[in-house]
Amino acid sequence: MSTDPSAQHGRIHLDQQRKRAKELLARLRAGTAPEQQALLAQRRRAPAPPQLADAQWLVARSLGFASWPRLKAHVDAIDFAARHPGFAADDEPATWHWRCGNDIAHSLRLAGFRGRFQMFGDPLPMGPAPALPPDAFATLRAGFVHRAFGLPQEEALARMRQEYGALARLHTARRVVLWCEADAYDQLFLVAVLASLAALPERLELIAVDGVPGVRRFIGIGQLAPDLLAWLWPQRRPVTPEALALARDAWAAYRAPSPRDWAALARAGTPALPLLAPALRRQLQELPGLHDGLSxxxxxxxxxxxxxxxxxxxxxxxxxxxxxxxxxxxxxxxxxxxxxxxxxxxxxxxxxxxxxxxxxxxxxxxxxxxxxxxxxxxxxxxxxxxxxxxxxxxxxxxxxxxxxxxxxxxxxxxxxxxxxxx
CATH class of the missing domain: 1.10.10.10 (Winged helix-like DNA-binding domain superfamily/Winged helix DNA-binding domain)
Structure with missing residues (x-):
């Protein structure tokens, strides 16, 4: 099938998909789409000439949907969110959006969000992260960022003090929303933030996603079109006491000098934070392999x-x-x-x-x-x-x-x- 830009940013245009289906139908009837013809043969009980519904099913399947109606319902839901941004009433100016990078800051504004944005960019999957008091930990991390990325020492230290200072004040916020995906960078950001809380904000919510329908290789929230953030917004969930307790355990395990507790958590599963265990398993693979010493x-x-x-x-x-x-x-x-x-x-x-x-x-x-x-x-x-x-x-x-x-x-x-x- 032709290259589809929605596979990168997640914004699916139904007219484009209808055009793709018609083009595919012509190839199916001409016998020049053997891979898709084989899929149809597996689906059917008896041979039959290809119809538009067959081509639409194949297009929907290529975007990760079980059927064309499922694809259409998804597109309609996103369009509705874009045309009726009622979510904005929930996003008060006092809302504090936290993310482990600045990749969605502009998109949040474009999508109509009104709260303030906070980047917590410390790359926790890299460099030393031992159990130290907050000030000493921030100073250590600033030294690592200075050496690894060439950031001037004073600038690195100022950045870390700003981020960890904001983290120390997080519990005083009226409403906090954490945006993250499934990888180790985001999941370590998540547990570090939750484990640091001296008390709970009035409202603490989480948007956590490991894929978006229609995106073939989901890398992260930052690749999504702004109106996809509006679609994600209703999917936020309150952070539960079980999730907080798990985050504290996971953060302590990750900072320990031995990976045993961390590996045990990854092996046992983390139902209160479902995306955490796979991220911990992947991060465990940054330890040297026994046969070559490589991550x-x-x-x-x-x-x-x-x-x-x-x-x-x-x-x-x-x-x-x-x-x-x-x-x-x-x-x-x-x-x-x-x-x-x-x-x-x-x-x-x-x-x-x-x-x-x-x-x-x-x-x-x-x-x-x-x-x-x-x-x-x-x-x-x-x-x-x-x-x-x-x-x-x-x-x-x-x-x-x-x-x-x-x-x-x-x-x-x-x-x-x-x-x-x-």
């Missing part, structure tokens, strides 16, 4: 470089983010920061050419050690120069550390390839 992000990036030859840095990120990452959580700057230790080490895994270019355009290629590590013939932490943190877990080169075994369970790697189960 999942590092491993996928190296695989992409090897398969593509000498791709540009930005091309590797696009392939990772858009295709291979099972639960997308990285921005491009975060990806660049995660790759620097693999490039800048005395014995690197990646070579970066043409450094006079902006980093996304610089070609990358594997070193001999990169090939050996990717094949499991060498262990990255035996060669790395920089320590790495995953939450409260510190990973120091050539020192005993936590790793993941072949089943994805944490174990303690004391020496060589030996690993003691958690």
């Amino acid at each position: 999942l992000t590092e491993r996928l990036a190296l695989q992409i470089v090897r398969e593509l030859g000498q791709p540009a840095f930005g091309q590797v990120f696009a392939e990772l983010h858009g295709v291979r990452e099972p639960l997308p959580w990285l921005g491009d700057g975060m990806f660049h920061a995660l790759m620097r230790p693999l490039i800048d080490a005395p014995n690197p895994l990646l070579l970066e050419s043409d450094r006079q270019l902006d980093w996304p355009r610089r070609p990358l290629q594997l070193t001999a050690l990169g090939h050996q590590v990717l094949d499991g013939r060498a262990y990255w932490l035996d060669h790395a120069a920089a320590e790495r943190w995953v939450g409260g877990v510190r990973l120091a080169p050539r020192a005993p550390h936590w790793a993941l075994d072949a089943q994805g369970a944490p174990c303690w790697r004391a020496s060589g390839a030996a690993c003691r189960p958690a």
Whole structure:
């Protein structure tokens, strides 16, 4: 079928879909749509000439709907929200919208929301996140942001103090709405915010989503058209006492020096915050794999470089983010920061050419050690120069550390390839 822009921003236009269905019907009748014809054959009890309803069903199915009426009902609901923004009456100027980035700030205004917006952008899936008092934690995180992203020290510290200062005042708000999706960045933002509350705001609500009908690869709320935010608004739910208790447990587990409690939470499930357990499982994969010492992000990036030859840095990120990452959580700057230790080490895994270019355009290629590590013939932490943190877990080169075994369970790697189960 033809490329459909709604698969990126989620705003589905029914007229466009009707046109797609008519075009598809012509191809079905001409016998030039074999994949769709095979789907129809599976659906039917007996052969029959294709009809418009068949093409509409195929179009709806390609957008994630079970039927054309389901697709139409979804579009009608969004159109109604856009034409009758009654939700605005609920969004009082005193409402405080919280998000782990600024990607929806403009869209909220366009959609008619009136409350104030607060970004809490600390990239908690990266860098040290041990259990420290709030001021010391904010200072530590500012130092990490300064080193990893090149932000001036004073600017990084001012940003962290502003974000964590707002967090300390959150319980005084009349109404708070948290906007998040299913990935580790958002879910760690969610539990960090909830766990920090000294008391509850008058109203505390959550919008949490892991997909939107019609969007083939849902990356996050920030990719959605403004009127999709109006559609999401009625789906908000009060944060329950069970969710608060779970968030405190999860945040404490993530900041512990051992991943055992964190892994147990991910394994057991988190029904009070249903999107949390998958995000914790994915974040657990940022611990080094026992066979190569790589995180999942590092491993996928190296695989992409090897398969593509000498791709540009930005091309590797696009392939990772858009295709291979099972639960997308990285921005491009975060990806660049995660790759620097693999490039800048005395014995690197990646070579970066043409450094006079902006980093996304610089070609990358594997070193001999990169090939050996990717094949499991060498262990990255035996060669790395920089320590790495995953939450409260510190990973120091050539020192005993936590790793993941072949089943994805944490174990303690004391020496060589030996690993003691958690």
